[in-house]
Amino acid sequence: MNNAVNILEEIYTLFDTAMAGFSVACAKRCSDCCTCNVTATGLEIAYIRDRLTGGAWDAVRARLTGAGHTRRFRPLQTTNGFALACMEGRDEDEQENDPSWGTCPLLENGICTIYPVRPLGCRVMMSTTPCRQSGQADMPLLALTITTVFMQFVEHLDAGGVYGNFLDLLDHAGNFYLDCNGFQRKEINLRFVENLSIPALMIPPEHIEKTQNIVQSLGRMIRKSESKG
Ligand code: SF4
Ligand code: SF4
Known part of the structure; x- marks a missing residue:
């Protein structure tokens, strides 16, 4: 688990580097x-809990308690699940997603x-x-491809773990800290979906060359995580 958390941090750093070339309107x-x-993987919740020190984790929990959102986007499939569905010619429904349902309580x-x-x-926004x-967000197609590739690799790193609404996952953080991959199936069925390995990368032909280095770096990180267990 600790190794996966460290690799996740390396992936975040690589993501920041990969996106640095885009001119954005995003500001403080x-x-x-x-x-x-917002969505996340269970591993990312474990990472947050691992990296927050002092009373910061308790502060996160306190903010959640007062959030009171009754409606949130709850994905029915992961990014790799979507890739698999495309490969198999399945056209699956997705849950509604409306920003007017509320602001993140961590803001x-x-x-x-x-x-x-x-x-x-959050980083891909x-x-x-x-x-x-x-x-709406105006995102260059290459940026969309790069963010999708990173979503696929982060999910792969946590294959067998869970994916879902970020706030829902934080609500269940104790379970992830103990054993990310051992999260209860009952809960997965209720609210979360299972992370999958990458079935194929969703890179259009015109972006293959431009993303080659990123894919190779991400592949090395995944192999490192697998070799250390
Ligand atoms: S994605 Fe849009 S709302 Fe979010 S920081 Fe960037 S410009 Fe602002
Ligand atoms: S406040 Fe932070 S955690 Fe919440 S959606 Fe914004 S970037 Fe993500």
Whole structure:
């Protein structure tokens, strides 16, 4: 588990490097994308708990207690599950996702209170124009491909673990800390879906060359995690 947590941190660092070349409108206190609908893996919850020190973890829990969201986006499939469905020609429904359902309770005065340890689902939010102006994120297609590839690898790293709404996962954090991959099936069926290994990377032909180095680096990280167990 500790090894996977460390590899996850390496993946986050690589993600920041890979996205640094894009010009974005994202700025401090621009936080319309910080909703109650963000998703994450169980491993990322374990990572947050592992990295937060002092009373920071208790502060996160306290913020959740007062959140009171009755409706959140709860994904029916993971990114790799979507890739598999595409490969098998399945067209599966997805849950509704509406930002008006609420703001992330970890946001304070427009600033994320756990910014350095936030999950990939938060990190992938970017836009070349302010979302408030256009009403949606404006994302270059290459950036979309890169974020999708990272989502696939982070899920792969936690294959057998769970994926779901970030706030739901935080609510069940004690279980992930003990054993990420051993999370109760009953709970998976209720609220979470199971992470899968990568069936195939979702990279369009025009982006294969541009993402080659990223894919190779991510592959090395995964192999490192598998060799150390
Ligand atoms: S994704 Fe949109 S709302 Fe989020 S920080 Fe960037 S511009 Fe702001
Ligand atoms: S965890 Fe932080 S970055 Fe993610 S949605 Fe909440 S406030 Fe925003």
